[in-house]
Amino acid sequence: xxxxxxxxxxxxxxxxxxxxDQSVIVIGEDVxxxxxxxxxxxxxxxxxxxxxxxxxxxxxxxxxxxxxxxxAALTGLRPVAExxxxxxxxxxxxxxxxxxxxxxxxxxxNVITPVTIRTMIGAGAxxxxxxxxxLYPLLVSIPGIKVVAxxxxxxxxxxxxxxxxxxxxxxxxxxxxxxxxxxxxPDEEFVIPFGEARxxxxxxxxxxxxxxxxxxxxxxxxxxxxxEGISVEVIDPRTLSPLDDKxxxxxxxxxxxxxxxxxxxxxxxxxxxxxxxxxxxAFYALKAPIRKITSPHTPVPASPTLExxxxxxxxxxxxxxxxxxxx
Amino acid sequence: MLENSELYKAxxxxxxxxxxxxxxxxxxxxxxLPGFIHMYRAQEAIAVAMCMNLTDQDYIASTHRGHxxxxxxxxxxxxxxxxxxxxDEGICRGKGGSMHIADMxxxxxxxxxxxxxxxxxxxxxxxxxxxxxxxxVSVAFIGDGASDQGTVAEALNLAVVLNLPMIFMYExxxxxxxxxxxxxxxxxxxxxxxxxxxxxxxxxxxxFAVYDAAKSAVERGRNGGGPTAIEAIVPRYYGHFxxxxxxxxxxxxxKSSRAMSDPIKxxxxxxxxxxxxxNEIENMDNEISELIETGLEKAYSAxxxxxxxxxxxxxxDYKGH
Numbered sequence: 001x002x003x004x005x006x007x008x009x010x011x012x013x014x015x016x017x018x019x020x021d022q023s024v025i026v027i028g029e030d031v032x033x034x035x036x037x038x039x040x041x042x043x044x045x046x047x048x049x050x051x052x053x054x055x056x057x058x059x060x061x062x063x064x065x066x067x068x069x070x071x072a073a074l075t076g077l078r079p080v081a082e083x084x085x086x087x088x089x090x091x092x093x094x095x096x097x098x099x100x101x102x103x104x105x106x107x108x109x110n111v112i113t114p115v116t117i118r119t120m121i122g123a124g125a126x127x128x129x130x131x132x133x134x135l136y137p138l139l140v141s142i143p144g145i146k147v148v149a150x151x152x153x154x155x156x157x158x159x160x161x162x163x164x165x166x167x168x169x170x171x172x173x174x175x176x177x178x179x180x181x182x183x184x185x186p187d188e189e190f191v192i193p194f195g196e197a198r199x200x201x202x203x204x205x206x207x208x209x210x211x212x213x214x215x216x217x218x219x220x221x222x223x224x225x226x227x228e229g230i231s232v233e234v235i236d237p238r239t240l241s242p243l244d245d246k247x248x249x250x251x252x253x254x255x256x257x258x259x260x261x262x263x264x265x266x267x268x269x270x271x272x273x274x275x276x277x278x279x280x281x282a283f284y285a286l287k288a289p290i291r292k293i294t295s296p297h298t299p300v301p302a303s304p305t306l307e308x309x310x311x312x313x314x315x316x317x318x319x320x321x322x323x324x325x326x327x
Numbered sequence: 328m329l330e331n332s333e334l335y336k337a338x339x340x341x342x343x344x345x346x347x348x349x350x351x352x353x354x355x356x357x358x359x360l361p362g363f364i365h366m367y368r369a370q371e372a373i374a375v376a377m378c379m380n381l382t383d384q385d386y387i388a389s390t391h392r393g394h395x396x397x398x399x400x401x402x403x404x405x406x407x408x409x410x411x412x413x414x415d416e417g418i419c420r421g422k423g424g425s426m427h428i429a430d431m432x433x434x435x436x437x438x439x440x441x442x443x444x445x446x447x448x449x450x451x452x453x454x455x456x457x458x459x460x461x462x463x464v465s466v467a468f469i470g471d472g473a474s475d476q477g478t479v480a481e482a483l484n485l486a487v488v489l490n491l492p493m494i495f496m497y498e499x500x501x502x503x504x505x506x507x508x509x510x511x512x513x514x515x516x517x518x519x520x521x522x523x524x525x526x527x528x529x530x531x532x533x534x535f536a537v538y539d540a541a542k543s544a545v546e547r548g549r550n551g552g553g554p555t556a557i558e559a560i561v562p563r564y565y566g567h568f569x570x571x572x573x574x575x576x577x578x579x580x581x582k583s584s585r586a587m588s589d590p591i592k593x594x595x596x597x598x599x600x601x602x603x604x605x606n607e608i609e610n611m612d613n614e615i616s617e618l619i620e621t622g623l624e625k626a627y628s629a630x631x632x633x634x635x636x637x638x639x640x641x642x643x644d645y646k647g648h
Contacts, residue, residue: 025454025458027454053457053458054458056454056489058485058488058489059484059485059488061481061484061485063447063477063478063481064447064450064478064481064482064484064485065485066447067444067446067447067448067450067451067478067481067482068447068448068450068451068454068482068485069451070447070448070451071388071436071447071448071449071450071451071452071453071454071455071465072451072452072454072455072458073451074431074436074448074451074452075386075436075451075452075455075456076455076459077454077455077458077459079451094441094444094478095444095447095448095478098440098441098444099439099441099444099448103437104640104641104642104643105422105640105641106419106422106423106427106429106437107419107422107423107427107429107431107437108417108418108419108420108421108422108423108640109420109639109640110418110419110429110430110431111429111431112643143641144641144642146642146645166643166644167643167644168642168643168644168645193646194646195645195646196646242645242646
């Protein structure tokens with residue numbers, strides 16, 4: 001099986017789904033660009049293959065992109081819209097929060113809204129306060145939307161395939177700092193159902209629940225700690241809404257110790273959500289206080305020096321996991 | 328020239344909207360309906376003349392002032408009353424209410440409680456029509472207040488750039504909620520035209536004027552000619568919502584605008600409708616009253632949604648929590 005990057009996995013999935021289903025269209029800013037295929041080349045080649053009627057470049061107009069994708073989904077298409085950076089949610093949130101998320105409910109279950117919104121998240125590229133945020137907690141708190149954040153190429157393919165075929169609106173969060181991460185990915189189609197966490201590695205001493213890029217950091221920390229004789233279990237929920245509570249609780253019941261790593265800002269983050277779930281449902285299994293590592297309650301700084309302080313680090317994870325193990 | 332059958336339909340739909348609204352207004356004043364309702368009175372000709380040019384396969388996106396659009400697009404009075412009463416049998420199962428009535432079987436993509444949110448959605452429906460090449464068009468109804476929203480400008484621009492089969496049907500009733508719209512007549516159409524589409528400003532109380540403008544806009548859309556904007560002017564009859572005392576309007580202004588803009592009266596006085604028989608109209612009026620009374624009775628005696636309904640239809644399928 002060939003190793004491909006997350007970028008290639010997403011690109012191949014888009015090709016595969018567009019070829020499989022005529023109602024799939026791709027719409028967004030620069031998505032049809034023949035030379036670059038968007039800012040990070042994710043949609044490269046789609047417009048050559050499927051033409052400008054199905055791979056649609058738009059003006060810089062996020063409300064119209066997201067709104068039109070929602071309207072198209074309501075009337076029979078299966079659009080994959082690109083919100084270039086999740087930070088741009090600020091200019092189009094109404095169409096997602098008040099329209100797309102609520103169509104099915106407020107129309108009495110008479111409609112489906114099969115729209116996928118691909119968007120880039122995360123710090124690590126020096127892109128500053130308005131191009132580096134995580135922001136998915138905002139969306140996770142809205143009923144009616146599913147939120148997905150793959151941490152590797154295999155999951156990216158299976159989850160994006162599921163997102164496009166899913167009859168509910170899905171926001172697919174791609175961390176810009178891990179597009180080049182390689183993994184073995186089958187050529188043939190497959191789906192990963194939402195709400196099923198992946199056990200990244202098995203362990204008995206400490207459970208680490210990590211999201212998106214932080215899964216990679218947690219994995220590195222787990223390797224290091226294993227050489228010290230500390231056995232860490234890393235869980236990647238993969239989908240943030242729905243969240244696979246069950247797998248997390250099962251793991252905590254085994255280890256009794258929980259560390260959550262989330263690049264989002266700390267308040268009302270996935271870290272606080274998982275923490276609350278475990279405190280409510282597995283309190284008596286805990287042998288130590290739940291610990292969280294998030295970015296601080298600050299915007300993302302442009303300075304690479306400050307940004308490095310901002311993003312949770314592998315060594316922070318190692319230190320806290322070690323501390324928990326010794327508790 | 329419209330056939331007599333079409334003229335009867337025009338009359339019937341306008342009158343049905345009028346009577347429907349007057350009846351629910353009376354019920355609302357007695358505290359029998361929940362939430363907010365926004366009266367469409369005086370604008371009946373706009374919805375009816377526009378929608379008479381559409382089929383069930385064409386789409387419309389409506390506004391908070393949406394009852395007229397719903398009826399004109401073919402939603403039944405019975406379905407609507409059940410929904411206004413928020414009953415389980417309502418067309419949105421009581422979860423939408425007055426400001427979210429939608430009926431996909433009629434191409435009615437929903438009333439909308441966010442001012443200016445409809446046009447991007449209507450643009451999406453137009454994109455579906457263009458992609459599937461099915462000859463359908465999509466209409467966004469937009470108030471003068473909404474005309475100032477960025478989302479409307481974005482939809483205008485996208486419709487031009489993608490050459491979408493779309494009609495921007497502005498209803499200029501001179502008031503954005505409690506605030507008088509300072510724009511001169513025609514400015515809204517002019518703005519839309521500046522994006523690069525044909526635009527026209529007409530008298531919204533004149534059914535025939537709206538019908539002709541809508542007809543040519545729909546034809547243009549169906550034939551691949553792209554979007555059109557129509558600004559139809561008719562002063563608002565009631566307040567922003569029912570219960571709004573309109574202290575911000577001079578009494579004389581309200582009085583004179585009410586006297587001037589009764590589209591049903593204007594329609595019946597027009598020589599083009601002189602073939603309609605008084606008897607037939609009277610029969611229609613009686614049928615309409617009966618239809619509303621029966622619907623209302625049914626709505627009041629219908630069942631409240633059950634506790635379980637709170638949780639259904641958030642998603643098609645959701646595994647977790």
